[in-house]
Amino acid sequence: MVQALTKPLTLTEFLQMPETKPASEYVNGHIIQKPMPKGRHSRLQGKLCAVINQVAEAPKIAYAFPELRCSFGGRSIVPDVAVFRWERIPFTPEGNVPDNFDLPPDWTIEILSPAQRPNRVLGNILHCLEHGSHLGWFVDPDDLSVLYLLPQQQPVLCQSNHPLPIFPDLELTLTVDQVFSWLSMR
16 A cells, blocks of 8 residues: 655655554655565464574574564665674664664565565565665465575576575575475464
8 A cells, every 4th residue: 555645755754653553664755554464474474584593593694584674775664574694783782683774684585465566575675685685585475486586687486396595604495395385384
């Protein structure tokens, strides 16, 4: 849903507004509210964060944040999963995780919801890649596919047993089939 505005809103003005549920994003001067996550979306998001953090957090390689607002390059977006390399997490002087992340994630993961427009979601992944992200995944639960994107390369559509790219220093191997097998909880 795009909210109509009487005058253009700046990113600074948007960031001063109260948060919405579900989250709203600021893209090209427009406020776009993300759809409420449903079952498949929530399951995939939760499992992706858990599986990535299981191998990345203890050795302090990276951390996967669900629904983390990232404001950079004139946009404020909320990727379904934002993975940051440990050394890029902007810890507070006390060593805590801050509230504000004014930088792109190293790896952004978006899970398409039925009410979302694919090109709008892909636009956010491309924006991340243009501003320093190293990897983007576009997960489509209806199509059982993952489109992965790397900076300045053609996107690659993966299905079935195709291995998915992950940070090379993570001890993790995932295929498209493995990711979508998480939808079955029997």
